[in-house]
Amino acid sequence: MKSAKLFKALGGVVAVMVVCTPYAQANDTLASSVAANPGSSAKAARAADKQLARAVRAALASTRGIDVSGIAVRASGGAVVLKGSVPDAAQIDKAGDVAKGVTGVTSVTNKLVGAPHQGQGR
Structure with a gap:
């Protein structure tokens, strides 16, 4: 029973990480393009x-x-x-x-x- 709760919690953490990674990469790309041409x-x-x-x-x-x-x-x-x-x-x-x-x-x-x-x- 405890292992089932652990796997659910771990699965939730992995799901959040998967969703957030592309968002963070997109923001890094935007930030680098602005930093490349600030003037x-x-x-x-x-x-x-x-x-x-x-x-x-x-x-x-x-x-x-x-x-x-x-x-x-x-x-x-x-x-x-x-x-x-x-x-x-x-x-x-x-x-x-x-x-x-x-x-x-x-x-x-x-x-x-x-x-x-x-x-x-x-």
């Missing part, structure tokens, strides 16, 4: 951010009434930051609106400032 997703994200910044800069450059010579564009995961200066304050809001209209932009932080007027005496 590939980061590299792709940087490339996408660079492409989005270029698209925003191109949209700003093609918009009449915006001088892009003093504007720097940064992008990270769809969030765009505009920094620098523009000749007149009206271009600040216009640049932000143009950036928001670019495909892939999820938010815009507009840190543009109007350049001080040259040639004014005191």
Whole structure:
């Protein structure tokens, strides 16, 4: 009687081990593939951010009434930051609106400032 209980318990342990082994191997395979290419997703994200910044800069450059010579564009995961200066304050809001209209932009932080007027005496 005791040997029958021992065999049942042993059979249960073996069954659990058989079921868990393929699961553990599958997880090891996934972990090793992620470990083999840890920078590939980061590299792709940087490339996408660079492409989005270029698209925003191109949209700003093609918009009449915006001088892009003093504007720097940064992008990270769809969030765009505009920094620098523009000749007149009206271009600040216009640049932000143009950036928001670019495909892939999820938010815009507009840190543009109007350049001080040259040639004014005191």
